[in-house]
Amino acid sequence: MSLVVKETESTPGAPVKEVTRRPSENFSAPKKRGGSKFLVRLVTLVVVLGAGLGAIVAIAKMGDSAERVIVTSPVVKSDLVITVTEDGTLESAANVEMKCEVEGGSTILEIIPDGTMVTKGTRLALLDSSTIEENFNAQKNVVGKAEATKIASGNTLDAAKIAVQEYLEGTYVQALQTAESNIVIAQQNLAAAENIAKHSEKMLRKGYTTPLQHQSNVYSVQKAKLDLELQKTTKMVLEKFTKAKTLEDLESARDSAEAQYKSDLGTYELEAAKLKRLENNLKKCEIIAPQDGMVVYANDLSGGGRGGQQTPKIEQGAAVKQYQAVIRLPDLTKMQVKTLVHESKVEQLRSGQRARIKVQGREVQGSLTNVGSQPEAGNFFGGAGTKEYAAYVRVDGEADGLKPGMTADVTVLIGEHKGVLAVPVQCVVAKGRKAFAWVKNGQTIEQRELVLGATNDTLIEIKDGLSEGDLVLQHPRADVPDARTDTNAEEKVDVEKAFGASKANVSEASAPGGPGGAPAGGPGMQGGPGNGPPGEGGPGGGRRGGGGGRRRMPSFKEMDKDSDGKVSKEEFPQEMIRMFDFVDANQDGFFDQEESKAAEERRKQMEQQGGFGGGGGGFDGPGGPPQ
Numbered sequence: 266m267s268l269v270v271k272e273t274e275s276t277p278g279a280p281v282k283e284v285t286r287r288p289s290e291n292f293s294a295p296k297k298r299g300g301s302k303f304l305v306r307l308v309t310l311v312v313v314l315g316a317g318l319g320a321i322v323a324i325a326k327m328g329d330s331a332e333r334v335i336v337t338s339p340v341v342k343s344d345l346v347i348t349v350t351e352d353g354t355l356e357s358a359a360n361v362e363m364k365c366e367v368e369g370g371s372t373i374l375e376i377i378p379d380g381t382m383v384t385k386g387t388r389l390a391l392l393d394s395s396t397i398e399e400n401f402n403a404q405k406n407v408v409g410k411a412e413a414t415k416i417a418s419g420n421t422l423d424a425a426k427i428a429v430q431e432y433l434e435g436t437y438v439q440a441l442q443t444a445e446s447n448i449v450i451a452q453q454n455l456a457a458a459e460n461i462a463k464h465s466e467k468m469l470r471k472g473y474t475t476p477l478q479h480q481s482n483v484y485s486v487q488k489a490k491l492d493l494e495l496q497k498t499t500k501m502v503l504e505k506f507t508k509a510k511t512l513e514d515l516e517s518a519r520d521s522a523e524a525q526y527k528s529d530l531g532t533y534e535l536e537a538a539k540l541k542r543l544e545n546n547l548k549k550c551e552i553i554a555p556q557d558g559m560v561v562y563a564n565d566l567s568g569g570g571r572g573g574q575q576t577p578k579i580e581q582g583a584a585v586k587q588y589q590a591v592i593r594l595p596d597l598t599k600m601q602v603k604t605l606v607h608e609s610k611v612e613q614l615r616s617g618q619r620a621r622i623k624v625q626g627r628e629v630q631g632s633l634t635n636v637g638s639q640p641e642a643g644n645f646f647g648g649a650g651t652k653e654y655a656a657y658v659r660v661d662g663e664a665d666g667l668k669p670g671m672t673a674d675v676t677v678l679i680g681e682h683k684g685v686l687a688v689p690v691q692c693v694v695a696k697g698r699k700a701f702a703w704v705k706n707g708q709t710i711e712q713r714e715l716v717l718g719a720t721n722d723t724l725i726e727i728k729d730g731l732s733e734g735d736l737v738l739q740h741p742r743a744d745v746p747d748a749r750t751d752t753n754a755e756e757k758v759d760v761e762k763a764f765g766a767s768k769a770n771v772s773e774a775s776a777p778g779g780p781g782g783a784p785a786g787g788p789g790m791q792g793g794p795g796n797g798p799p800g801e802g803g804p805g806g807g808r809r810g811g812g813g814g815r816r817r818m819p820s821f822k823e824m825d826k827d828s829d830g831k832v833s834k835e836e837f838p839q840e841m842i843r844m845f846d847f848v849d850a851n852q853d854g855f856f857d858q859e860e861s862k863a864a865e866e867r868r869k870q871m872e873q874q875g876g877f878g879g880g881g882g883g884f885d886g887p888g889g890p891p892q
Contacts, residue, residue: 335705335710335744336740338736338738339734340687340733340736341686342685342687343684343685343686344683345681345685345719345720345724346680346681347678347680347681348676348677349606349614349676349679350674351605351606351656351674352673353656353672353674353675354604354670354673355600355601355667355672355673356595356600356669357600357601357669358600359595360594360595360596361555361558361594362563362594363554363590364589364590365549365586365588365589367392367397367587370584370589373393373579373591375390375391375581376390376562376581377389377390377560378560379561380560381560384557385555386554387554388551388553388554389552389553389560390592391551391552392585394547397547401544404543405540407536411532411533414533415526417529418525418528419529419530421522422519425519428515429512429519432511432515436511437503437511437512440503440507441500444503447496448496448497448500450496452493454489455489455490459486461482461485462482462485465479552591552592554594555594556594559595559669561592561593561595562592563592563593564579579592597664599659600664600669601631601634601658602622602631602673602675603656604656604675606654606656608653611636611654613679614677616636618632620633620658620676620677621675621678622660623673623674623676624672629661631659632659633658633659634658635656637655640652656677682718685718685719685726686727686728686733688725688727688737689723689739690723690725692737692738692741694741694742696750700714700717701741701748702715702730702738704735704736705736705738710738710745713730715727715729715730716730819838821858824838831856832855833855847867848861
């Protein structure tokens with residue numbers, strides 16, 4: 266016979282042992298002892314139950330008599346360090362960006378692997394140049410013809426210029442000299458004819474010549490006079506008309522040749538410029554490293570931040586547009602962290618503030634260099650309700666081993682308050698616009714109203730209401746009933762004082778849903794105030810509901826709890842689970858960062874078309890993405 270002992274809990278704190286017998290193969294109980302066995306079991310059960318009841322009563326009495334332990338914390342003077350902590354991405358403060366400068370864009374034929382360390386002069390990428398080479402060869406022939414035409418017209422122009430100079434300095438001068446020579450000869454001939462005529466007249470009177478011969482000599486004088494006048498007229502025509510006409514013709518031919526030459530020269534220069542541009546495009550198909558550095562593909566989002574439109578992915582075979590960034594060569598000796606700071610904290614940031622940076626277990630120091638003046642574009646998860654500003658923290662010195670893209674935790678030192686009264690933040694309870702703490706004084710507990718100062722994640726400065734050495738309750742909500750009263754109770758509002766005196770009857774406009782009493786967020790160009798609490802607008806089909814804020818969707822990193830690059834339904838916020846199918850486009854039960862970016866683009870398009878977002882709740886309200 267063997268025994269089996271089994272403990273069971275009949276009542277709290279009262280274990281009951283149940284003993285049973287199990288017959289073995291070599292033992293059989295006599296039937297005549299069955300009644301006694303049952304009696305023994307019954308007695309044992311009654312005893313055990315009685316003991317359990319006694320234990321329960323004893324424990325209850327002890328609980329009633331025990332005093333509750335109240336944990337307190339003394340008010341002491343402490344050095345309060347105020348910081349702002351955010352996560353960000355490590356990047357180079359001095360990036361050299363390699364862009365596609367080929368006109369009209371091109372296709373990546375070869376590209377060096379991402380993350381490769383290169384030296385100056387290394388070829389980083391090769392773009393498709395086949396079409397450019399064809400156009401380049403054809404253009405060389407066009408330029409050759411244009412150059413020949415330009416040379417011919419240039420020679421014609423030179424000849425025309427020489428013709429003008431030749432006439433002015435040669436032909437005309439020669440003709441003028443000939444005319445003047447002819448005039449002199451005519452004058453000499455006239456003088457000779459006159460002398461012969463006078464001599465013949467004397468000879469005629471003496472009878473030595475005949476009248477006919479004398480008459481002939483007189484005619485010779487007249488002929489000489491006419492010849493002299495002719496030569497003078499010839500010179501006058503040359504100077505006044507022939508010169509001007511000939512010069513005009515020659516200059517016109519010169520000017521025409523010059524115009525033709527300029528036209529041919531312009532054509533040649535235009536074609537030569539095209540050839541030069543094609544040659545430059547051929548050179549730009551090779552992207553060469555201008556300095557030493559590490560290759561980083563330009564695969565980030567345009568405009569930066571955590572959201573926005575994604576540019577085409579950089580990889581072999583990808584088409585790239587003109588002026589699109591292809592590769593960045595960061596200067597790894599000058600690193601910085603870009604982080605996004607919530608609008609509630611950004612006013613505390615100032616350039617020059619010191620910072621502590623943690624990257625993969627390594628800690629370095631730095632300083633805040635710049636804070637954006639405009640908020641970053643909202644993304645799918647944050648929506649328009651979350652405003653964040655870009656802040657840049659420069660890493661001091663050379664950060665060996667740090668690479669762009671690493672995740673960094675940045676803590677910026679806002680200020681330090683030395684020797685101030687401080688208590689743990691959980692000791693303070695906010696009730697409306699006032700803050701309170703509870704002080705243990707002997708056996709009594711006293712409520713104190715506080716005037717608060719600076720605070721960090723653990724301590725809060727007490728400017729008034731407590732003294733050094735006071736013992737404040739660490740968990741007032743658990744220990745004091747008054748601390749558990751509604752801390753969000755609305756104070757009575759003087760409407761006229763807060764909003765100004767009424768100038769018109771607005772009773773109709775104050776109806777739920779806005780003017781005309783339309784249902785909150787209902788169909789229409791602009792929904793009215795939502796009926797639900799903030800973040801839960803009324804059902805809607807309008808373009809954009811009024812009232813009600815958006816719930817803040819956690820970032821992808823926050824939701825990806827197991828850091829596997831995917832978010833499942835279990836990791837997704839359960840209060841927003843209806844949005845999961847909208848993000849999970851391929852319906853495989855999880856989504857990655859690419860799917861979340863694509864969902865953001867769909868949301869923007871739907872919002873622009875007026876078919877996205879209900880009343881009040883916007884993207885996160887009941888009138889959000891289509892189901």
